Amino acid sequence: MKLYGFPMSPNSRRVQLTLEEIEEPYEYVTVDLTKGEHKQAEYLALNPFGRVPTLVDGGYVLWESHAILQYLAAKYPEKGLDGGNPHEKGEIAKWLFANAAHFGPAAARVFAHTIRLPEEQRMPRVAEEGRAEVTKVLGVLEEALKGKEWLVSARLTLADIAFTPTLAFAPMLGFDLSQYPHLSAWLDRIRDRPSYKKIYG
Ligand SMILES: N[C@@H](CCC(=O)N[C@@H](CS)C(=O)NCC(=O)O)C(=O)O
Known part of the structure; x- marks a missing residue:
């Protein structure tokens, strides 16, 4: 491959x-x-x-x-990354679509309109709307992770992996993830994995 x-x-x-x-x-x-x-x-x-x-x-x-x-x-x-039964597969698809449709693009808008674009092209309103969407998703993730080690299953699945790169650059965009204790603990579990250490060093 x-x-x-x-x-x-x-x-x-x-x-x-x-x-x-x-x-x-x-x-x-x-x-x-x-x-x-x-x-x-x-x-x-x-x-x-x-x-x-x-x-x-x-x-x-x-x-x-x-x-x-x-x-x-x-x-x-x-x-086992795609879950073990139809219920888990449905849940994993739900989180993948939420990340692809909402969280990732919203974070990308914040990045573009606060860092990437030349200052004269930045639109504060777009950054603000992106920031509100990212904050919304962070809250939903925090709630979903209460009492759970992983988003969907008893083990890591695609749902956990999908959010990781967006979350990894959220602090650079000014998001304080320590406000979300369950999300932070989950992210620490992901950071402990050899896969994360290899890619992020
Ligand atoms: N929905 C696509 C998004 C891909 C995407 O936007 N990639 C960015 C880099 S993170 C890119 O190639 N940007 C260059 C461009 O849009 O010109 C995916 O998940 O693969």
């Missing part, structure tokens, strides 16, 4: 964490976003949206990080 990604990209890191959990060898190919490599014809032939990550598994090409997570979990069912 080959993973096309960019080191600082949370969406790429989500897939890297999953590949490390699965413990299958893979080749990491850096697509340098700062040099615009993701918009060049060679990469667009793999991913027409020109975004990272993209996974290439033999002749199969797959983009969208959460879809890649589900593919990897389905390919290696013995790792």
